[in-house]
Amino acid sequence: xxxxxxxxxxxxxxxxxxxxxxxxxxxxxxxxxxxxxxxxxxxxxxxxxxxxxxxxxxxxxxxxxxxxxxxxxxxxxxxxxxxxxxxxxxxxxxxxxxxxxxxxxxxxxxxxxxxxxxxxxxxxxxxxxxxxxxxxxxxxxxxxxxxxxxxxxxxxxxxxxxxxxxxxxxxxxxxxxxxxxxxxxxxxxxxxxxxxxxxxxxxxxxxxxxxxxxxxxxxxxxxxxxxxxxxx
Numbered sequence: 001x002x003x004x005x006x007x008x009x010x011x012x013x014x015x016x017x018x019x020x021x022x023x024x025x026x027x028x029x030x031x032x033x034x035x036x037x038x039x040x041x042x043x044x045x046x047x048x049x050x051x052x053x054x055x056x057x058x059x060x061x062x063x064x065x066x067x068x069x070x071x072x073x074x075x076x077x078x079x080x081x082x083x084x085x086x087x088x089x090x091x092x093x094x095x096x097x098x099x100x101x102x103x104x105x106x107x108x109x110x111x112x113x114x115x116x117x118x119x120x121x122x123x124x125x126x127x128x129x130x131x132x133x134x135x136x137x138x139x140x141x142x143x144x145x146x147x148x149x150x151x152x153x154x155x156x157x158x159x160x161x162x163x164x165x166x167x168x169x170x171x172x173x174x175x176x177x178x179x180x181x182x183x184x185x186x187x188x189x190x191x192x193x194x195x196x197x198x199x200x201x202x203x204x205x206x207x208x209x210x211x212x213x214x215x216x217x218x219x220x221x222x223x224x225x226x227x228x229x230x231x232x
Contacts, residue, residue, distance in 0.1 A: 025051055088183040093215055094162065095177040096144045099200055100215045102208075105181055107220055109163040109170050110134075117141050117174075125230040132172050134163060141172045142230055148199040164227075171227060184208055189217060 025045035028036040042048040091102040092111075112134055119130040127147035131138050141161075158174040165171060189206035198204060203223050204216040 088185045090181060091184050091217065092162070092181050093179040093210055094160070094175045095179070096148070096175055097150060097199070099148075099198055100179070100210070100213045101144075101200060101204075102182075102184075102215050102217045103162070103164075103223075104220060107164055109166040111178060112161045112163060112172075114158045114174065115161055115172070127230045129174075132161070134161070134170075134172060137167075137170075139163065139170050139172045140231060141174065142227055144173055144175070144200075147226055147230060148203070150199055179211070182210060184210075184217075 024036065025031050025048075028034070029039065029045040029048075029051075031045070036045075038048050038050070039045075045051045090105040092105050092108060093100060093102045095101070115132040115134055117130040117132045120128070127142050127144075129141050129143050129146070132141045133139075157176045160175050160178045162173040162175055162178075163170050164173060188208050190208060192201065192204060192207060196204075198216055200216055200218065203218050203226065205219040205222075206217045208215055208217065
């Protein structure tokens, strides 16, 4: 099943020039006629360094561009809404570990079921857990729990993936639970108390109550900067 992470990607991967990645696994590997001599040593394509290098090449292509080009047009709308203190924001509420968080729905491309993640050797950042295929497109996959400073292995439960942005510059964020979309009045947003001890506090701009829980509204700009650093 893990082989499908790259096997299901298009022959010419989005954002890469034709021929940059030779998808040999689909022609002569476990996804093809199995004539590749490397299979004698590695048994499966996922164990082959050629396969691993393909994933790294895709990652380099994704991190070379802006993750957020596809949502840049939302800035004007956000400014307009910000002028009206009584306006409600459309927020997606989700859980990472034991923390309930929210992001503006305008920043999200889609929500998917969990997808297999292909880990990368020599990870550049602890939060960068690999690449995953979403609808046939390889996306970088970042753990918010690790980004927030949780220890390795924490927050591993995953029931959904949030996809931020669209196309080749999108990024997948595994989450433990999704509560849904809520329209939260700006007047309902509360400032952060000085004693806040959430792991995500450095990326949180406000708190609000939902279904008896305290939810942290993530600062999209700070999160974007942190995600960009994790891919650098």
